Amino acid sequence: MEALKISPGFEKVMPQEYLELVEDGPYGRGLGVKDLGTFKELIEVHPLCAGCALGLSIRLILASLPNPENTVIVGTTGCNAILMPQVAIHNIHCLFGNQSAVATGLKRALRLRYPNTHKDVVVMAGDGGVVDIGLAPTMHSWFRREQFTTIMLDNEGYSNTGGQESGMTRQGVVVNMAPLGKKFPKVPLHEVAKVAGCAYVATATPARARRLGQMVRRAILVAREIGPAYVQIFCPCSTNYKFPPAESLKRAKETEITEYMVPEAKEWIERIEKGPKAEEVSNEA
Amino acid sequence: MSTLIGLPKNGYRVVPGPEAYLSPSAAIMGVVLPEEGQGLIEGEIVPQEVAMEEIANRLLSARNPMLFPGPLVLWAWSDKAVAKAKALQDMVAEVPGMRIIPMPDYRPKYPMINPEVEINPNHPNLTIWHNNIDVCMFVGVHCHFANLALKIVRAGTDCYTIALCGERGHEDAMITLRDVHAEEVRKITETIKRVKMGRVSCQKEE
Ligand SMILES: Cc1ncc(C[n+]2csc(CCOP(=O)(O)OP(=O)(O)O)c2C)c(N)n1
Ligand code: SF4
Numbered sequence: 001m002e003a004l005k006i007s008p009g010f011e012k013v014m015p016q017e018y019l020e021l022v023e024d025g026p027y028g029r030g031l032g033v034k035d036l037g038t039f040k041e042l043i044e045v046h047p048l049c050a051g052c053a054l055g056l057s058i059r060l061i062l063a064s065l066p067n068p069e070n071t072v073i074v075g076t077t078g079c080n081a082i083l084m085p086q087v088a089i090h091n092i093h094c095l096f097g098n099q100s101a102v103a104t105g106l107k108r109a110l111r112l113r114y115p116n117t118h119k120d121v122v123v124m125a126g127d128g129g130v131v132d133i134g135l136a137p138t139m140h141s142w143f144r145r146e147q148f149t150t151i152m153l154d155n156e157g158y159s160n161t162g163g164q165e166s167g168m169t170r171q172g173v174v175v176n177m178a179p180l181g182k183k184f185p186k187v188p189l190h191e192v193a194k195v196a197g198c199a200y201v202a203t204a205t206p207a208r209a210r211r212l213g214q215m216v217r218r219a220i221l222v223a224r225e226i227g228p229a230y231v232q233i234f235c236p237c238s239t240n241y242k243f244p245p246a247e248s249l250k251r252a253k254e255t256e257i258t259e260y261m262v263p264e265a266k267e268w269i270e271r272i273e274k275g276p277k278a279e280e281v282s283n284e285a
Numbered sequence: 286m287s288t289l290i291g292l293p294k295n296g297y298r299v300v301p302g303p304e305a306y307l308s309p310s311a312a313i314m315g316v317v318l319p320e321e322g323q324g325l326i327e328g329e330i331v332p333q334e335v336a337m338e339e340i341a342n343r344l345l346s347a348r349n350p351m352l353f354p355g356p357l358v359l360w361a362w363s364d365k366a367v368a369k370a371k372a373l374q375d376m377v378a379e380v381p382g383m384r385i386i387p388m389p390d391y392r393p394k395y396p397m398i399n400p401e402v403e404i405n406p407n408h409p410n411l412t413i414w415h416n417n418i419d420v421c422m423f424v425g426v427h428c429h430f431a432n433l434a435l436k437i438v439r440a441g442t443d444c445y446t447i448a449l450c451g452e453r454g455h456e457d458a459m460i461t462l463r464d465v466h467a468e469e470v471r472k473i474t475e476t477i478k479r480v481k482m483g484r485v486s487c488q489k490e491e
Binding site for chain 1: 402
């Protein structure tokens, strides 16, 4: 990778981790979830709770980016924000809820600055960040058909602040700081996304790792060419929902996997995936 | 163009710390950035050549001089970056005992970085302390991270800081030069060689 070469002579002072990232990282190699364990990952260790399904989902998302060297992740406050600054990829931390507004400006600026390269912008935030405080910027980015991907890490509550209800908490559930129980149903944001203008919408789980990877990849490729994409990933939180961490994946299966594409998106994805090297999608615009 | 030469009116000098847990930014204390052809020594605006001479003196007098190259020169992202990286390595070779500790990016590392082998803007003081560095030179570090690191170093250590900047300079360093590219680095190297020769001939006379 041209952009990931060390200036000659400085190799001898670079820490081992960077030498490995240059020699064996995922940049420009078209790797995916199936290759995990065979390359130097963008994140290796993280400070999230043991068994955190959100941490696992982020690992899978990072492994699924079509062109990590040309991707910027835009995040916001929440458990993911503790992990993200340590990832070996450009990422921006925004004011809580502001992520889709920042991503809008960023995507437009990158398109002007790099007209010949696809720079993928991916919003990745918790359910509180997307469906509650960030709902207006999220929805408006879809209404405006902004071409970036929004990924919601849905742990059905505000975990980072000790367990408050979010719009995604299921009806009747009692979380730590909401003793009366949720009074209304989980917001069907994936349904809202379809009518709000998303060209690709999926609901995924880290319990089906390859399928999750395929969905993230498809979402990003659709966002490049067709229109906004939304992926909602169910990430059960053992700390706030008080179940043993070893049960996370079993719980993560308790959700529906769905996928929706507008006809142009379907056509585009079929064209790419039928190509000789479906994994190696060029990022030339 | 400003012809301002001198210290801020309040006499504030950007000198080695430890200054305070939260040292004030030099800009707040009235230090202004140099104009073209100028540099700063401890907050005072001086001609560029004077600052280069002082850089040479400081590096050559140091017990443990260290170069902290940042991402803008560590990574070969342009021909200019590669040329500047080469010029910097040639400069280091001219300073007896000078070593290099990189700042490859600005990530806070979990569980902790090894401050002996890399420097990070979030805790540059650890690198200075553990390696016992008395004079350091920052180069190729993006502005806001350089300002942050320089302030933390001044706040908690007695290290003398030098910042070579490709843009307008860093008022939070004890010495700074602006518009530094490969050619200017080579000029500093020439100054170092000249000062070294001067020291050798002085010793001979003694
Ligand atoms: C503007 C603003 N309001 C409130 C907060 C406090 N806050 C920090 S994290 C958080 C909850 C995040 O919940 P969610 O987005 O669901 O992410 P999770 O931690 O569950 O992954 C809140 C309310 C904040 N940081 N900024
Ligand atoms: S509180 Fe929940 S979501 Fe947050 S890191 Fe822990 S397990 Fe993961």
